[in-house]
Amino acid sequence: MPALHHTEVLIRPIITEKSTDLTPYGQYVFEVAMNANKKQIKDAVERIFDVEVESVNTHIKKPKRRRVYRAQRSLQYGRIGAMKKAIVTLVPGDTIDIFGDI
Numbered sequence: 001m002p003a004l005h006h007t008e009v010l011i012r013p014i015i016t017e018k019s020t021d022l023t024p025y026g027q028y029v030f031e032v033a034m035n036a037n038k039k040q041i042k043d044a045v046e047r048i049f050d051v052e053v054e055s056v057n058t059h060i061k062k063p064k065r066r067r068v069y070r071a072q073r074s075l076q077y078g079r080i081g082a083m084k085k086a087i088v089t090l091v092p093g094d095t096i097d098i099f100g101d102i
Contacts, residue, residue, distance in 0.1 A: 009036045009044035013098050014085060026053045026090040026097065032058070051094040057087045070076050 011031040013019075019029040032041055038056040045053050061083045068078040090096070 002042045004033060004036055004040055005042040006040075006047045009033055009040050010048065015098060022087070023095075023098075026054075026092060026094065028088050028090070028096050030086050030088065033087045034060075034082070036084070036086075038057040038086075041088065044090050045096075049096045051096060053088055054091050055089045057089075059087075061085060067086050 009032055011033065014029040014031055016029075022029065028045075030041075030045075036044075038058060041056050041058070042053045045051065045056075064080045064084045066078045066080055068076050
């Protein structure tokens, strides 16, 4: 398996109510590549956002089936794919501006 470049490790930030409640504690949530390990995630965040990472916790969300209604009373099933999330804790004093200049 080839090594991932640091720009391929982070897919997107996950911005939900629960994840934004973690920002005062210096924790940020990202969707990451399934084959990325904690060291690669730490290096990617440090290089992209120019911060110092204290720790990384990962979680793999299992795929799920979902009911989808189409047309008139036609019930079909869709699928939500698997995803790997990383909760990154920064050193006190460092922050990441996820929203940019809005």
